[in-house]
Amino acid sequence: MSKLNIKTGDTVKVITGVDKGKDGKVMSVNPETGRIVVQNVNMVTRHTKPRRQGQEGGRLSKEGTINVSNVMIVCPRCNKPTRIGHMIEAGKKFRACKKCGKKID
Ligand SMILES: [Zn+2]
Numbered sequence: 001m002s003k004l005n006i007k008t009g010d011t012v013k014v015i016t017g018v019d020k021g022k023d024g025k026v027m028s029v030n031p032e033t034g035r036i037v038v039q040n041v042n043m044v045t046r047h048t049k050p051r052r053q054g055q056e057g058g059r060l061s062k063e064g065t066i067n068v069s070n071v072m073i074v075c076p077r078c079n080k081p082t083r084i085g086h087m088i089e090a091g092k093k094f095r096a097c098k099k100c101g102k103k104i105d
Helices: none
Strands: 011-014 023-030 035-038 043-048 058-063 071-074 084-089 092-097
Touching: 011 035
Parallel strands: none
Antiparallel strands: 011 023, 011 071, 023 035, 043 058, 084 092
């Protein structure tokens, strides 16, 4: 299990920074840097150069990475931003919501 407690596909809520209050789906997680990409959060505009003659350059809007500590996971059971605890069931470790106590995985 990743020590980040957040996985691709989780819904998270941004708790700090310019995108505070936004929520979105986790698109990728980098356990080494502790940074994640969340759908529609921290949108960065990149200007692209024309690759061929006659082609126009454009602007590409893409999610940038944010630090995992800037988000809280939204519990799929109680629908609230929460901290993650752990529970062991049948010898397996699961993530659990600290608010409602339900298993998240
Ligand atoms: Zn919950």
